[in-house]
Amino acid sequence: MAFPRAWLIAITALVALVGLQINLPNLGNNLIPRNFVAWAGLVLSATGVMAWRLRQGSMRWPRLGVLWLVPPIAVLVHAFWVPAAIGHYPLTAAGMLLGFAFWIWALGQVDFEARDWYALAKLIWVGVVVLVVLALPTPNYLNLPSLLDNLWLVLRLPEGGFQQRNVFASFVAAALIWVWLLRLKVAPDSTALGRFGFYFSVFLCACVVWFSGSRTGSVALMISFVGAVFYGWRLGAARRELVWAVAAVAAAFLLSVYSPFGDLNERIADLQSGSSTRTRLSMWQVSAAVGANSPWFGHGLGSFTAAFHPEFVRQVLAGETLSYVNFLNHPHNETLLWWVETGAYGLVFVILPWVIALAAIGLWRNPLWLPFGLTLLPIAMHTQTEFPLHASGAHWWLAGLIVASFAPSTAWTTHALNARRAWSGVVVVLGGWVTVVLLHAGWVSYLAWQNGKRVSLTAAAYVDARQQDPELNHWALGGQSTDFWLLSLMRLGLQEGNLPLVRQLLPKLQAMQMRWQGPQVWTTLALAYRGLGEDELLAAHMAWVEALSRSHADRLRANLERLNSDASPDL
Numbered sequence: 001m002a003f004p005r006a007w008l009i010a011i012t013a014l015v016a017l018v019g020l021q022i023n024l025p026n027l028g029n030n031l032i033p034r035n036f037v038a039w040a041g042l043v044l045s046a047t048g049v050m051a052w053r054l055r056q057g058s059m060r061w062p063r064l065g066v067l068w069l070v071p072p073i074a075v076l077v078h079a080f081w082v083p084a085a086i087g088h089y090p091l092t093a094a095g096m097l098l099g100f101a102f103w104i105w106a107l108g109q110v111d112f113e114a115r116d117w118y119a120l121a122k123l124i125w126v127g128v129v130v131l132v133v134l135a136l137p138t139p140n141y142l143n144l145p146s147l148l149d150n151l152w153l154v155l156r157l158p159e160g161g162f163q164q165r166n167v168f169a170s171f172v173a174a175a176l177i178w179v180w181l182l183r184l185k186v187a188p189d190s191t192a193l194g195r196f197g198f199y200f201s202v203f204l205c206a207c208v209v210w211f212s213g214s215r216t217g218s219v220a221l222m223i224s225f226v227g228a229v230f231y232g233w234r235l236g237a238a239r240r241e242l243v244w245a246v247a248a249v250a251a252a253f254l255l256s257v258y259s260p261f262g263d264l265n266e267r268i269a270d271l272q273s274g275s276s277t278r279t280r281l282s283m284w285q286v287s288a289a290v291g292a293n294s295p296w297f298g299h300g301l302g303s304f305t306a307a308f309h310p311e312f313v314r315q316v317l318a319g320e321t322l323s324y325v326n327f328l329n330h331p332h333n334e335t336l337l338w339w340v341e342t343g344a345y346g347l348v349f350v351i352l353p354w355v356i357a358l359a360a361i362g363l364w365r366n367p368l369w370l371p372f373g374l375t376l377l378p379i380a381m382h383t384q385t386e387f388p389l390h391a392s393g394a395h396w397w398l399a400g401l402i403v404a405s406f407a408p409s410t411a412w413t414t415h416a417l418n419a420r421r422a423w424s425g426v427v428v429v430l431g432g433w434v435t436v437v438l439l440h441a442g443w444v445s446y447l448a449w450q451n452g453k454r455v456s457l458t459a460a461a462y463v464d465a466r467q468q469d470p471e472l473n474h475w476a477l478g479g480q481s482t483d484f485w486l487l488s489l490m491r492l493g494l495q496e497g498n499l500p501l502v503r504q505l506l507p508k509l510q511a512m513q514m515r516w517q518g519p520q521v522w523t524t525l526a527l528a529y530r531g532l533g534e535d536e537l538l539a540a541h542m543a544w545v546e547a548l549s550r551s552h553a554d555r556l557r558a559n560l561e562r563l564n565s566d567a568s569p570d571l
Helices: 002-019 033-053 065-081 089-107 114-135 165-186 192-211 215-235 239-258 264-273 275-293 304-317 334-362 369-382 393-406 421-452 459-466 478-495 499-513 519-532 535-548 550-567
Strands: 058-062 412-416
Touching: 002 033, 002 114, 033 058, 033 089, 033 393, 033 421, 058 065, 058 089, 058 334, 065 089, 065 334, 089 334, 089 393, 114 165, 114 192, 114 393, 165 192, 165 215, 165 239, 165 369, 165 393, 192 215, 192 239, 215 239, 215 369, 275 304, 275 334, 304 334, 304 535, 334 369, 334 393, 369 393, 421 478, 459 478, 478 499, 478 519, 499 519, 519 535, 519 550, 535 550
Parallel strands: none
Antiparallel strands: 058 412
16 A cells, blocks of 8 residues: 555645745636636545546445436536536536545545555645644734734735635634544644644644634534544643643634624624524525525526526615625525525535435444534535635545544445556546646636736727727636636726726626625626616615615615716706
């Protein structure tokens, strides 16, 4: 097993110490560079292991392994029946599901002991700690920005390079529980200084989870840690390890409660009646109704925004009291997202087989079922209040390692395989190609952010400057990049009074609004209607905006009245 161990350690080190640190500004949402880089690391790791296994004359098959293939196939079949609203969505969704299945399958080929998994966990933990140390001085945590003044890169430090701080929090929480449970199982020889260093890093990472503002991450860390202490006690772990861990996590908890840097009490209280809870309950209520409007096959992959907002407006006009968040393109619940876009078909053929296959490996007749569940809990809980599996390739990468590290040897069965040597070469070529494609996409995502900062005085100059930008025609980034390009072009047309251009772009902006509901789009569309004298369309648009955000509608209406007043001749 020398090669797979060395390979996985090398690629894990590369992803943890280099890939995780790529937290450059980006195009946004789930198209961040980190997402592509993490998936590239996952594919590269799995490719090396599978190519090696094909040369061994045997292959290990996961229990109920065929179920892992059902979800990606179901996604592609669904796209033939119900057209996808986003062109690349069926490919990327099926690719992620197939990629994770490939990852689980590959990790099942190695016969690792707890010490081997602990070696990988420590590498990832070092990468996590680096992200945490860089995040702590930012205003979102300890508010000591002077410590970062000399950094020469513009980084997404508070988010740790993830899409949002709450996605960062669930990743840190899962990594913390994983590395500590493996440490209890391995019981490594540590000096007093080494023990202090490890538990000080636990303290820092727990602080970031609780300071992050992630209610789900905070609660999940509490539950998982209490369960892990119970497991360690039952395991007979060294008392000093339990005492150090309790002291580190308790200190982080008390600091988050009583320090001026973050008020955990307020955030936990928000779970009962705060704005975050009200907003999510509104999303879930409307999403459940939207899915019920097309219960069998949903509205199509990538259709959430276009399907959600008409129902939201309808319920508001019917007297419902709902809370809205700008640019909403998912219901903050992965199950509901599949319900809206794929209906009962998606629940039965995507989610259910995936959950059963996962349980067959990690829960069925597994003496390590408790650490398996405790470690995955932060990610699992977060899927029901956000969408980390859509937004973070790093979560898939970490989840696969967690599953394999706590799965019993009986979860895989070995079968003889008469494979030709060329097969391993095919795996290497395909895996290498996918890795390069993903890395290139991550780089283009960063270029999209750079190109989007360009300043042009006229619409013509803007078109000339950006028409060759690679992100505009990219297979995954093209749609979103073109939307942002269109919005900027329309604004320039309005500024220079180019009404023919405004009229030409109006249908595209109207279509774009169904994908991006937020102040910038609402304001630009209102100004276009005003400039073109489309009073009826403007009135209908303002009624729509008011149903979604009364505060923004009031500001927008006041600004339009001011513009009309300034344009009126003096009497």
